[in-house]
Amino acid sequence: MDLLSLARGHAPDPTPPERASADPHRCGCGGGGCGGRGTDSGSDAGADAGAGAPPHLRAADRAASDPEAGLSRRQALAVMMGAIGVSASTAQAVSSPATGATGREKKLLEWEEYFKGNFRLMSDDERHETLARLERLAELRHGVDAKIRGDGAVPGTLFGYAFNISRCKGYRKCVEACVAENNQDRRSNMQYIRIFEMENGEMNLEEGSAEFAHEVPAEGHYYIGTQCFQCANPPCVDVCPVGATWQEPDGIVVVDYDWCIGCRYCEAACPYWARRFNWNEPEVPAEEINPVQHYLGNRMRPRGAVEKCTFCVQRTREGRNPACAEACPTGARIFGNLLDPNSEIRWVLENKKVFRFKEELGTEPKFWYFMD
Amino acid sequence: MIDPIPRPRTLVGWAMGVSLVVIGCDAPGRADADAIPEHPPASSLEVDASLPRSLSGVSRVAADGVAGPGGTAFSVVARSDEIVQYPCRLCHDQPLEPRAGGDVSERWAHQDVQLGHAASTGMTCATCHDHAAMDRLVLPGGERVSFDHAYRVCAQCHHREVRDWAGGAHGKRIGGWRGERVVLSCTGCHDPHDPTTPILTPDRGPSVPRTGRGH
Numbered sequence: 001m002d003l004l005s006l007a008r009g010h011a012p013d014p015t016p017p018e019r020a021s022a023d024p025h026r027c028g029c030g031g032g033g034c035g036g037r038g039t040d041s042g043s044d045a046g047a048d049a050g051a052g053a054p055p056h057l058r059a060a061d062r063a064a065s066d067p068e069a070g071l072s073r074r075q076a077l078a079v080m081m082g083a084i085g086v087s088a089s090t091a092q093a094v095s096s097p098a099t100g101a102t103g104r105e106k107k108l109l110e111w112e113e114y115f116k117g118n119f120r121l122m123s124d125d126e127r128h129e130t131l132a133r134l135e136r137l138a139e140l141r142h143g144v145d146a147k148i149r150g151d152g153a154v155p156g157t158l159f160g161y162a163f164n165i166s167r168c169k170g171y172r173k174c175v176e177a178c179v180a181e182n183n184q185d186r187r188s189n190m191q192y193i194r195i196f197e198m199e200n201g202e203m204n205l206e207e208g209s210a211e212f213a214h215e216v217p218a219e220g221h222y223y224i225g226t227q228c229f230q231c232a233n234p235p236c237v238d239v240c241p242v243g244a245t246w247q248e249p250d251g252i253v254v255v256d257y258d259w260c261i262g263c264r265y266c267e268a269a270c271p272y273w274a275r276r277f278n279w280n281e282p283e284v285p286a287e288e289i290n291p292v293q294h295y296l297g298n299r300m301r302p303r304g305a306v307e308k309c310t311f312c313v314q315r316t317r318e319g320r321n322p323a324c325a326e327a328c329p330t331g332a333r334i335f336g337n338l339l340d341p342n343s344e345i346r347w348v349l350e351n352k353k354v355f356r357f358k359e360e361l362g363t364e365p366k367f368w369y370f371m372d
Numbered sequence: 373m374i375d376p377i378p379r380p381r382t383l384v385g386w387a388m389g390v391s392l393v394v395i396g397c398d399a400p401g402r403a404d405a406d407a408i409p410e411h412p413p414a415s416s417l418e419v420d421a422s423l424p425r426s427l428s429g430v431s432r433v434a435a436d437g438v439a440g441p442g443g444t445a446f447s448v449v450a451r452s453d454e455i456v457q458y459p460c461r462l463c464h465d466q467p468l469e470p471r472a473g474g475d476v477s478e479r480w481a482h483q484d485v486q487l488g489h490a491a492s493t494g495m496t497c498a499t500c501h502d503h504a505a506m507d508r509l510v511l512p513g514g515e516r517v518s519f520d521h522a523y524r525v526c527a528q529c530h531h532r533e534v535r536d537w538a539g540g541a542h543g544k545r546i547g548g549w550r551g552e553r554v555v556l557s558c559t560g561c562h563d564p565h566d567p568t569t570p571i572l573t574p575d576r577g578p579s580v581p582r583t584g585r586g587h
Contacts, residue, residue, distance in 0.1 A: 344540020
């Protein structure tokens with residue numbers, strides 16, 4: 001199998017022996033998929049597809065039904081490790097107090113999840129499969145009937161955000177709504193949004209306090225919030241060594257949490273301290289888990305992955321406002337489509353004096369601040 | 373290119389996949405691109421129960437005399453049906469003498485109304501209310517205005533805010549960023565009699581200091 005058909009997600013045709021004469025390539029592609037190169041014992045073209053490597057069970061299908069196709073080293077390893085893994089998990093399930101059937105299913109699902117590729121390189125089939133696996137895992141792990149979507153950007157949208165400093169009073173309703181909407185770890189009190197309390201006249205956020213815990217608004221202070229600005233020229237995307245974070249066509253910078261290796265280069269590269277790292281397995285009480293999820297957004301993240309504000313991709317791609325914008329009681333947060341000339345965000349940019357942070361870095365954040 | 377007899381797992385996988393395609397795949401063939409799906413809000417999302425989360429059941433009126441960005445029309449959440457003792461003529465069937473100063477002790481009703489709105493600079497009840505016809509607000513020229521269009525009264529002094537509000541820089545839009553634009557009226561956020569900012573206890577802040585110094 002060549003890279004192209006593997007990337008397309010075509011299941012290799014397990015050619016039974018009586019069909020071999022009709023298959024001149026003897027590669028199982030049925031004559032259409034491999035470009036005539038076929039597979040021989042020395043070809044690792046299929047195996048080196050990397051991100052498109054098939055689950056181990058498909059390799060077993062191929063091996064079982066077409067012995068002449070041969071197995072690459074990678075596929076053989078996957079099959080052997082799969083067999084060892086299944087027998088080990090069975091042995092463990094037998095000896096562990098957890099219920100055998102669901103424990104085994106969970107292990108198998110996690111095993112298949114481990115071998116999947118980068119979300120961007122997945123075929124539609126592979127995406128559906130991983131979404132189904134993740135939904136089932138959410139049910140097994142948390143008892144939540146999650147609905148995880150993987151829909152792409154709505155054509156013709158580029159999201160922008162405006163923050164009215166005069167209106168923010170430091171209530172942190174946005175923070176509360178964000179944590180509830182995005183299933184953030186309660187144990188570490190993970191928050192994407194930081195609201196700074198600044199003395200009047202002070203413009204340096206490092207002189208402000210994001211940990212204020214008194215009644216607001218306090219006399220002589222103003223309030224200003226930051227989160228991921230979904231930069232148009234994001235340094236976090238540039239530094240990721242594995243391509244686990246990228247910018248979607250609608251401008252949202254997203255993370256494939258399962259592809260992320262947790263090196264935190266992006267966290268270091270972000271000039272706005274927008275990125276958060278999961279030092280522990282995120283814990284959310286089951287009754288507080290938001291079941292409406294997106295693969296690139298608010299699904300339950302693994303330990304060791306980096307996450308951040310995604311402009312509530314699970315909401316905004318449906319036409320809803322991000323949770324923070326919807327929750328703000330003073331209307332300090334304005335969200336919309338920068339490509340729509342009649343949107344409020346465009347009116348703000350054209351009619352109010354707006355500024356962005358660290359303009360000199362050239363990150364081109366899509367988050368503007370203004371005052372009444 | 374598939375097994376002639378699919379395994380049960382493959383069948384389940386295909387069934388889930390097809391149902392996911394039907395449920396999850398949104399992009400090109402969406403029937404009504406402006407519709408905002410109604411997700412039942414999880415209980416933890418009801419941050420402020422008084423703010424409507426979706427447009428269903430929200431009565432609104434077309435904005436009158438103001439236009440949105442690019443001259444687009446927008447709607448304002450109606451206020452008339454939210455006023456408890458409306459219509460006013462049920463009690464006020466006779467013209468009242470205007471009561472200057474708004475002294476609470478002289479009132480038989482509306483004791484909860486505290487005048488903190490430029491009361492020292494000459495604003496009284498009569499500034500906005502016509503005591504001969506209490507079901508409407510009144511503009512300085514005498515024109516009567518429904519409570520739903522109170523922004524026209526506010527705009528007499530706060531024209532900058534109303535201009536910003538019409539454009540989208542001020543105020544609160546409900547629903548989503550797409551589709552019908554419905555915004556709260558001025559009185560949806562500001563108590564017209566005492567429009568001060570409420571002082572509240574904020575929600576919890578971060579545990580780990582993430583500012584530049586303590587990062």
